[in-house]
Amino acid sequence: MASKPTEVTGLYRAMASPLVPLLAAVTALVCALLLGGVVVHDGSKGSGEAEVYSSEMTPLQKHVAFFDRNKDGIIYPSETYEGFRAIGAGVLLSAVSAVFINGGLGPKTVPENTKTGMKLPIYVKNIHKGKHGSDSGVYDENGRFVPEKFEEIFKKHAHTRPDALTGKELKELLQANREPKDFKGWLGGFTEWKVLYHLCKGKDGFLHKDTVRAVYDGSLFVKMEQERQSAKKK
Numbered sequence: 001m002a003s004k005p006t007e008v009t010g011l012y013r014a015m016a017s018p019l020v021p022l023l024a025a026v027t028a029l030v031c032a033l034l035l036g037g038v039v040v041h042d043g044s045k046g047s048g049e050a051e052v053y054s055s056e057m058t059p060l061q062k063h064v065a066f067f068d069r070n071k072d073g074i075i076y077p078s079e080t081y082e083g084f085r086a087i088g089a090g091v092l093l094s095a096v097s098a099v100f101i102n103g104g105l106g107p108k109t110v111p112e113n114t115k116t117g118m119k120l121p122i123y124v125k126n127i128h129k130g131k132h133g134s135d136s137g138v139y140d141e142n143g144r145f146v147p148e149k150f151e152e153i154f155k156k157h158a159h160t161r162p163d164a165l166t167g168k169e170l171k172e173l174l175q176a177n178r179e180p181k182d183f184k185g186w187l188g189g190f191t192e193w194k195v196l197y198h199l200c201k202g203k204d205g206f207l208h209k210d211t212v213r214a215v216y217d218g219s220l221f222v223k224m225e226q227e228r229q230s231a232k233k234k
Contacts, residue, residue: 063217102120
């Protein structure tokens with residue numbers, strides 16, 4: 001798996017801190033408290049797939065469906081954690097991501113009159129409601145893929161190579177997308193892109209266009225998990 005990006009962020013400094021074991025333990029405890037239980041998977045799909053999987057899904061739904069490990073239409077923090085571990089993220093990054101993502105997206109996607117307590121579920125069917133501001137606009141308000149917006153990312157910010165982004169160019173992209181006083185959107189965009197860069201940049205330090213495209217259509221995470229499983233077998 002790729003090494004850390006050259007640009008050291010606050011997140012990576014925290015990961016390199018000697019307090020990592022303590023932070024990991026605290027985060028795991030927070031996850032346990034939020035979950036109220038852990039979703040256990042044995043490789044089967046339980047009683048069957050949720051209704052959202054029986055019809056045509058939007059690209060945004062496909063993007064998050066990887067983390068719905070038992071395909072019941074609901075993503076709990078333990079499943080987000082499990083998904084991040086499956087694609088090569090460390091324990092701390094996976095735990096922090098689970099709390100951050102489910103805490104930020106979950107409440108927006110819960111159907112009306114549905115009580116969830118502190119479990120912070122994300123409903124795949126309603127994931128479009130979790131879209132934040134200050135983003136690239138590649139997903140529209142209904143979670144559909146907008147090709148023109150995707151191409152715009154590289155036309156505007158890929159200065160070194162037309163088909164890839166450097167860490168510096170990624171920073172430029174994030175700054176260009178910022179909407180005034182949209183602090184939650186800034187944080188959401190920063191976290192998404194920086195984690196993607198951290199996990200998926202090539203040995204040359206570039207985040208390649210085909211990799212980013214595979215994130216948007218939902219195929220990248222599945223591929224990464226399969227590659228890791230094959231590597232383990234070898």
